[in-house]
Amino acid sequence: MTDIFSTLAFYLERNFVVNALIVGVLIALCSSLLGVTLVLKRYSFIGDGLSHVAFGAMAVAAVVGLTNEMPLVLVITVISAVLLLRMGKNAKIKGDAAIAMISVGSLAIGYLLMNLFSTSSNLSGDVCSTLFGSTSILTLTSFDVWMCIILSMIVVLFFILFYNKIFSVTFDESFARATGQKAGLYNLLIAIVIAVIIVVSMQLVGSLLISALVIFPALSAMRVFKSFKSVTVCAAIVSVISALIGLLTSILAGTPVGSTIVAVDIVVFILFSVIGKFTNGGKA
Amino acid sequence: MPQIKCTDLSLGYGSQEILTGLSFEVNAGDYLCIVGENGSGKTTLMKTLLGLNKPLSGSIEFSDGVTSRKIGYLPQQTDVQRDFPASVQEIVLSGCLGRDGFRPFYSKADKALAAQNMERMNITKLKKRCYRELSGGQQQRVLLARALCATEKILLLDEPVAGLDPKVTADMYELIDSLNKDGVTIIMISHDVDKAVQYASHILHIGSELFFGTRDEYIAKEGAHHD
Numbered sequence: 001m002t003d004i005f006s007t008l009a010f011y012l013e014r015n016f017v018v019n020a021l022i023v024g025v026l027i028a029l030c031s032s033l034l035g036v037t038l039v040l041k042r043y044s045f046i047g048d049g050l051s052h053v054a055f056g057a058m059a060v061a062a063v064v065g066l067t068n069e070m071p072l073v074l075v076i077t078v079i080s081a082v083l084l085l086r087m088g089k090n091a092k093i094k095g096d097a098a099i100a101m102i103s104v105g106s107l108a109i110g111y112l113l114m115n116l117f118s119t120s121s122n123l124s125g126d127v128c129s130t131l132f133g134s135t136s137i138l139t140l141t142s143f144d145v146w147m148c149i150i151l152s153m154i155v156v157l158f159f160i161l162f163y164n165k166i167f168s169v170t171f172d173e174s175f176a177r178a179t180g181q182k183a184g185l186y187n188l189l190i191a192i193v194i195a196v197i198i199v200v201s202m203q204l205v206g207s208l209l210i211s212a213l214v215i216f217p218a219l220s221a222m223r224v225f226k227s228f229k230s231v232t233v234c235a236a237i238v239s240v241i242s243a244l245i246g247l248l249t250s251i252l253a254g255t256p257v258g259s260t261i262v263a264v265d266i267v268v269f270i271l272f273s274v275i276g277k278f279t280n281g282g283k284a
Numbered sequence: 285m286p287q288i289k290c291t292d293l294s295l296g297y298g299s300q301e302i303l304t305g306l307s308f309e310v311n312a313g314d315y316l317c318i319v320g321e322n323g324s325g326k327t328t329l330m331k332t333l334l335g336l337n338k339p340l341s342g343s344i345e346f347s348d349g350v351t352s353r354k355i356g357y358l359p360q361q362t363d364v365q366r367d368f369p370a371s372v373q374e375i376v377l378s379g380c381l382g383r384d385g386f387r388p389f390y391s392k393a394d395k396a397l398a399a400q401n402m403e404r405m406n407i408t409k410l411k412k413r414c415y416r417e418l419s420g421g422q423q424q425r426v427l428l429a430r431a432l433c434a435t436e437k438i439l440l441l442d443e444p445v446a447g448l449d450p451k452v453t454a455d456m457y458e459l460i461d462s463l464n465k466d467g468v469t470i471i472m473i474s475h476d477v478d479k480a481v482q483y484a485s486h487i488l489h490i491g492s493e494l495f496f497g498t499r500d501e502y503i504a505k506e507g508a509h510h511d
Contacts, residue, residue, distance in 0.1 A: 040364050161388040168378040171368055172359060178334040179382030179434040180353035226414030227371035 004252060011251055019145050024247045024261075025240050026152040027204045028213065030197050032239030033159045035218025036231055037170045037190060046084055046191065048211045049099035050198050053080040055207040056106030056113075058130050063117040070147050074199045081195035085187060132206040132258050144203065151200050158193055166190065167228050204243075205258030216265035217242070223269075223276030242268055286311045287350040287438060287469055288333065293342035295328045301340060302328055308488050308496040312348060312437070315461075315470045317480035317487050324491035326473050330442060333471070350438055353382060355471075356431035358441040361423065366416060372426050373411040376402055379433025394433075401429040405459075421452035425459070438469040445476070457483055 057076035061069035217239035246261030286309035335352030380394040
C-alpha cells in the first residue's frame with residue numbers, strides 16, 4: 001500500500017502528470033454537463049458522428065503539418081455540428097442516415113489521408129492514439145493545457161447561463177417554441193457546445209470513446225436521481241471522480257488512459273443501476 | 285374585440301392544402317372545442333394559432349393583449365417526457381421562460397407565479413416529486429400549471445384527456461371548466477364530441493364539412509342530421 005502512495009507522490013511531483021490531471025478533470029466535467037440533454041434529445045448519435053468528424057479533421061491537420069491541430073479541428077467540427085443539425089430537420093437524407101454517412105465517411109477519409117501523406121514512421125500507432133487516446137494526455141503542451149482550460153470555462157459558463165433554457169428545450173421543445181423561446185437558437189448553441197466538448201475530450205479518450213464520456217455519467221445519474229438539477233450535479237461529480245480514478249489507475253498500472261476511464265464509467269453505471277433498482281423498487 | 289379572429293384561412297404545407305375557407309373567432313371567456321376526424325387538420329390549425337406554421341392564405345388577428353406567443357399551450361406528451369428526470373417545480377417554472385428573454389435565471393416573480401399556479405392546480409405537495417413517477421392525471425396538472433405560467437388569458441389544449449382513465453378524465457374536464465369560469469379562454473382540440481358539447485360554449489368542426497357556431501347551434505344542426 002505504501003508503495004502505491006509513494007509511486008503516486010513520485011508522479012505527482014512531475015508537471016506533466018499534474019497537467020494531465022487538470023485537463024482530465026476539466027474534460028470530465030464538461031463532457032458530463034450536456035450528457036442528459038444528449039441522451040434525452042436523442043442527440044447521442046450526433047455526438048458519435050461528430051467525434052468521427054473530429055478524427056478526420058485531425059488527419060487533415062496532421063497532413064497539412066500544423067503544430068497545433070486543435071484550432072482547425074475545432075472549426076471543422078463546429079461547422080459539421082451546425083450542418084448535422086440543419087440536415088436533421090429538412091433534408092432528403094434523414095438525420096440518422098446523414099450522421100452515419102458523415103461519421104463513416106470522415107473515418108475513411110481520415111485514415112486514407114494519414115496513410116497517403118503521413119511522414120511518421122509509426123502510422124498505426126498514430127491512428128490508434130487518435131482513435132483511442134493512448135498516452136497523449138501525458139505529453140500535453142502548455143498550449144494544449146491552456147486551450148483546454150479556456151474552452152472548458154466557456155462550456156461551463158454557457159451551461160450555467162443557459163441552464164434553464166437547456167432544460168426547457170430538452171423537456172418540451174414544442175412548448176418552448178410555442179411560448180416564444182428561441183428553441184432553434186438554443187439547439188444550435190447546444191450542438192456547437194457539443195462539438196467543442198468533443199474536440200476537447202478527444203485528447204483524453206480519443207475520438208472513438210468520447211461518446212462514453214458524455215453519456216455514461218448522465219445515464220448513471222439518471223438511474224438514481226429524479227430532478228434535472230440533481231441528475232446534472234450527480235453526473236458531473238460521477239464523471240470527475242471516474243476520470244480521476246481512471247487516470248491514476250492508468251498511471252500506476254500503465255493501462256491506456258481513455259479505455260481505463262471508460263471502464264471505470266461502466267463499473268459506476270452498473271453500480272448505480274443496482275442502487276436504482278433497490279431505491280425505486282425496480283421502476284427506473 | 286375578439287381575442288383571436290381568423291378570416292378565410294387556408295392551411296397546409298407547401299402546395300398541399302389541407303383546409304380552406306376557415307373563419308372563426310374566439311372571444312374572451314369562450315370555451316371553444318375544435319373537433320374533427322384524424323387527418324382533418326386539427327394539429328395544423330393548432331400550430332398555426334401558435335405561430336409555428338404560416339397559413340397559406342387568409343389572416344389571423346390577435347387583440348386584447350393576446351399574441352401567438354402568449355397562448356398557454358398544453359401539448360400532447362412525448363416519449364422523451366416519459367423518462368425525463370425532472371421535478372414538478374422545475375417543469376412548472378419553465379413556463380416562465382418565454383417572457384424572460386435572455387435573462388439566465390428565474391426571478392422572484394417567476395417563482396411566485398409558479399407557486400401560485402401549482403396551488404391552483406392542487407399540486408403544491410408534489411412539487412419535489414419526479415415527473416415520470418406521477419399518474420397521467422397528475423402529469424397533466426403539472427403541464428397545465430406550466431401553461432398558466434406562460435399566460436393568464438388563453439389556453440390551447442391538445443387532446444388533454446388522451447390516455448386518461450374515465451374518473452381522471454372527468455376530473456380533468458371539471459378542472460378545465462373551472463379555469464374557464466375564472467375567465468381563462470379555452471381552446472381545446474378533442475375527438476370526444478359528446479364531452480365537447482357538454483362543456484364548450486362554441487364548437488369548430490373541421491374536416492369534410494366546416495361548422496363554426498355556438499354549442500346550441502351545433503346541437504340543433506346535429507339533431508337535424510339524425511332525424
